[in-house]
Amino acid sequence: MKLIMAEVFNSWQGEGGSVEGSAFGRRQIFVRFAGCDLHCIWCDSREYIDASRVSRWRYEVEPFTGKFEYRPNPASLDEVVDAILRLDTGDIHSISYTGGEPTLQVRPLKALMERMKELGFDNFLETHGGLPELVKEIAPLTDYASVDIKDETAKATEDWKGLVLREVESIKILKEAGAKTYAKLVVTSRTKVENVRWYAELLKGLAPLVIQPKEPIEISQRQLMELYREAAKIMGRKNVGLSFQVHKYLNVL
Numbered sequence: 089m090k091l092i093m094a095e096v097f098n099s100w101q102g103e104g105g106s107v108e109g110s111a112f113g114r115r116q117i118f119v120r121f122a123g124c125d126l127h128c129i130w131c132d133s134r135e136y137i138d139a140s141r142v143s144r145w146r147y148e149v150e151p152f153t154g155k156f157e158y159r160p161n162p163a164s165l166d167e168v169v170d171a172i173l174r175l176d177t178g179d180i181h182s183i184s185y186t187g188g189e190p191t192l193q194v195r196p197l198k199a200l201m202e203r204m205k206e207l208g209f210d211n212f213l214e215t216h217g218g219l220p221e222l223v224k225e226i227a228p229l230t231d232y233a234s235v236d237i238k239d240e241t242a243k244a245t246e247d248w249k250g251l252v253l254r255e256v257e258s259i260k261i262l263k264e265a266g267a268k269t270y271a272k273l274v275v276t277s278r279t280k281v282e283n284v285r286w287y288a289e290l291l292k293g294l295a296p297l298v299i300q301p302k303e304p305i306e307i308s309q310r311q312l313m314e315l316y317r318e319a320a321k322i323m324g325r326k327n328v329g330l331s332f333q334v335h336k337y338l339n340v341l
């Protein structure tokens with residue numbers, strides 16, 4: 089079983105705010121997969137979008153040292169499991185699968201999630217959710233899921249509305265399988281209130297929403313609070329929160 093990897097490291101989960109299902113502030117081992125089928129204009133991991141250009145992957149040798157070793161792609165399942173286990177600091181809340189888009193490599197992802205469950209870890213999936221038929225395959229192995237709702241201003245794909253509907257479908261699948269799931273919406277100063285109302289209608293009664301300003305932040309606090317209020321009016325005041333990419337302020341991975 090082969091994987092096209094980007095990196096494996098140990099950090100605190102820096103996103104998700106305080107909604108149910110969030111692992112914000114929890115220690116995780118991050119497994120970043122190479123390759124993505126979308127192209128969000130603000131993507132902070134864009135060097136990993138084109139998998140064919142990710143010829144090697146790196147794993148942290150010791151947590152928080154910034155020291156990495158490199159291996160060629162594709163990686164074997166055992167190599168990735170070994171890289172994860174050497175970063176086990178004994179206080180790991182869950183293993184975060186991110187990218188890139190981890191669901192694109194659903195077979196090796198599933199095998200890795202199975203191995204990590206056998207080894208006693210919980211699985212945390214970070215996904216754009218645009219491929220519900222793939223999400224279905226790993227939903228039973230997923231303990232936590234953070235599913236992005238891609239705003240129109242992300243310009244992630246041509247058929248933006250279709251993508252949002254598929255993301256909501258993925259959230260339903262994950263919830264039905266028992267995963268603690270929340271939706272994450274990255275907003276910009278150009279995000280339209282009417283779009284946020286639409287996402288809120290779709291998510292109402294389904295999953296909580298965190299609103300995360302695009303980094304570097306350019307949205308005003310006034311705009312951010314307006315989007316928050318409109319979402320809360322539809323979804324209920326306990327079902328909306330803010331999320332910031334705190335790891336970027338702490339200068340950790």
Ligand SMILES: C[S@@+](CC[C@H](N)C(=O)[O-])C[C@H]1O[C@@H](n2cnc3c(N)ncnc32)[C@H](O)[C@@H]1O
Nearest residue numbers: 130131132133187188189214215216236302303
């Ligand atoms: C790099 S993505 C990988 C997982 C998956 N492809 C996705 O987009 O959900 C991980 C998370 O980082 C967020 N993110 C990426 N770049 C960002 C930026 N510049 N500002 C805020 N959030 C960002 C994404 O929205 C997503 O929630």
Ligand SMILES: Nc1nc2[nH]cc(C(=O)O)c2c(=O)[nH]1
Nearest residue numbers: 099100101102103186335341
């Ligand atoms: N500390 C930390 N928290 C994160 N939460 C989501 C991340 C991601 O890139 O998926 C991420 C990341 O790269 N680092």
Ligand code: SF4
Nearest residue numbers: 124127128131188216
């Ligand atoms: S879906 Fe995720 S990895 Fe892909 S471009 Fe958007 S933010 Fe980046």
Ligand SMILES: [Mg+2]
Nearest residue numbers: 132133186341
């Ligand atoms: Mg990140």
